[in-house]
Amino acid sequence: MKRIILLLGLVLTVIVCHGQEFRVGAAIRVITPDPLLPVSGGVGTPKKTIEKKGDLFARAIVLERGAVRVAIVSVDNLGWTAALGDKSRALIKGISAENILIGSTHTHSAPDAYGFPDENGRSLADLAYLDNCVKKIADAVNEAVKNLTPATLKIAVGEAKGKIAYNYYAEQLYDPRCGVIQAIGKNNGKVIATLVNYAIHPEVIGSDRGILSPDLCGPLYDRIESRVGGVAIFMNGAQGGMVTADNRLDASKEAGTWEECIRIGNLLADEALRIVEKAEPVDTPVLACSSRNIKFPIDSEMMRYIINNSPIKMTSVRDNVVTTRLNFLQIGNAKVLTIPGEALPNIGFYIKRKLNTDQAFLFGLTNDAFGYILTKVDFNSFNRNEYVSRTSLGELTGEIYIQEVLTWLEEMSAQNQLKK
Numbered sequence: 001m002k003r004i005i006l007l008l009g010l011v012l013t014v015i016v017c018h019g020q021e022f023r024v025g026a027a028i029r030v031i032t033p034d035p036l037l038p039v040s041g042g043v044g045t046p047k048k049t050i051e052k053k054g055d056l057f058a059r060a061i062v063l064e065r066g067a068v069r070v071a072i073v074s075v076d077n078l079g080w081t082a083a084l085g086d087k088s089r090a091l092i093k094g095i096s097a098e099n100i101l102i103g104s105t106h107t108h109s110a111p112d113a114y115g116f117p118d119e120n121g122r123s124l125a126d127l128a129y130l131d132n133c134v135k136k137i138a139d140a141v142n143e144a145v146k147n148l149t150p151a152t153l154k155i156a157v158g159e160a161k162g163k164i165a166y167n168y169y170a171e172q173l174y175d176p177r178c179g180v181i182q183a184i185g186k187n188n189g190k191v192i193a194t195l196v197n198y199a200i201h202p203e204v205i206g207s208d209r210g211i212l213s214p215d216l217c218g219p220l221y222d223r224i225e226s227r228v229g230g231v232a233i234f235m236n237g238a239q240g241g242m243v244t245a246d247n248r249l250d251a252s253k254e255a256g257t258w259e260e261c262i263r264i265g266n267l268l269a270d271e272a273l274r275i276v277e278k279a280e281p282v283d284t285p286v287l288a289c290s291s292r293n294i295k296f297p298i299d300s301e302m303m304r305y306i307i308n309n310s311p312i313k314m315t316s317v318r319d320n321v322v323t324t325r326l327n328f329l330q331i332g333n334a335k336v337l338t339i340p341g342e343a344l345p346n347i348g349f350y351i352k353r354k355l356n357t358d359q360a361f362l363f364g365l366t367n368d369a370f371g372y373i374l375t376k377v378d379f380n381s382f383n384r385n386e387y388v389s390r391t392s393l394g395e396l397t398g399e400i401y402i403q404e405v406l407t408w409l410e411e412m413s414a415q416n417q418l419k420k
């Protein structure tokens with residue numbers, strides 16, 4: 001009898017240990033269109049391209065601890081709406097849809113994924129290309145699941161130094177903090193994936209140079225992967241109005257070249273690796289994923305026109321109110337919150353402070369991409385804010401977002417869901 005109990009105990013221990021094992025997998029897919037397609041840097045007709053610099057990618061990391069499985073995906077595009085993301089989610093096996101975070105890097109040199117209609121209601125978006133991307137995104141996640149292997153995590157947040165980003169509207173109004181999550185294989189000590197979270201507009205090249213490109217994100221991936229191996233993935237932050245790449249030559253001129261993309265991408269990669277280098281690996285990090293729906297009124301005439309006339313049908317819109325999903329992740333000591341658009345940097349600072357950790361991550365343009373998100377006092381205020389106000393859902397988007405997040409954090413705290 002004693003023996004049986006001992007054996008039972010051993011079996012249970014094995015099950016529990018295995019159940020709590022932490023695993024990570026990563027995979028990528030190239031989504032460069034062949035032949036090349038016009039590119040979009042915002043509302044309006046996409047611009048013709050005649051060459052490419054670098055490739056566009058879908059990049060996926062899957063994290064797993066026990067029964068919890070989470071996918072983080074980044075797409076080299078201006079914005080990736082839930083209308084497209086949900087099609088990929090339906091093709092992904094073994095991860096529930098609410099645990100699949102899909103963000104866009106916000107490169108301004110990739111094909112139109114919004115289906116921006118012109119004044120006649122016509123869109124030039126290539127739906128076959130987008131459909132192909134949908135499949136490749138799902139393929140990348142499914143392969144990342146197959147690649148799951150025991151891992152430890154290094155997590156760090158620090159200031160990325162050097163000429164990387166600045167605020168085009170008010171030079172110093174940007175967040176220099178760069179968050180890094182690096183997964184290392186337990187079996188061989190090799191880097192599986194390095195995730196970089198930083199707020200910046202990858203618009204060095206932009207949409208009117210005849211070039212299709214991941215912008216500075218391409219060189220960022222290449223540099224990280226050539227230095228430490230594994231898969232590099234970039235998640236943008238609160239980069240709205242108007243945190244951009246610092247490729248200034250002087251007060252009035254920007255370089256706007258692929259060489260500048262390489263310089264900035266390499267520098268951000270080197271800074272990210274420097275920041276994470278000394279972090280202590282965590283053996284079995286906490287992993288939790290929650291989600292919550294949020295509703296925004298669509299007050300902007302232009303946004304209504306786009307949503308009503310785009311060939312990419314947004315089923316989440318009813319009576320000029322859109323419903324979208326927020327995610328909150330706890331990965332080790334890191335807390336990650338998603339933003340379904342481009343929050344202005346002051347909102348980013350505020351939310352990071354309220355996350356109440358020195359490892360705060362914001363994944364901007366994730367799960368949806370509804371243009372700029374301003375506080376009501378910023379909306380239609382300075383002349384400088386005219387463009388970002390016009391390309392936002394409305395005056396209250398930022399207030400609703402902030403309130404929803406604060407309520408959610410309070411609820412989770414009251415229910416002791418915030419793991420220490």
Ligand SMILES: [Zn+2]
Nearest residue numbers: 106201240342
């Ligand atoms: Zn933008």
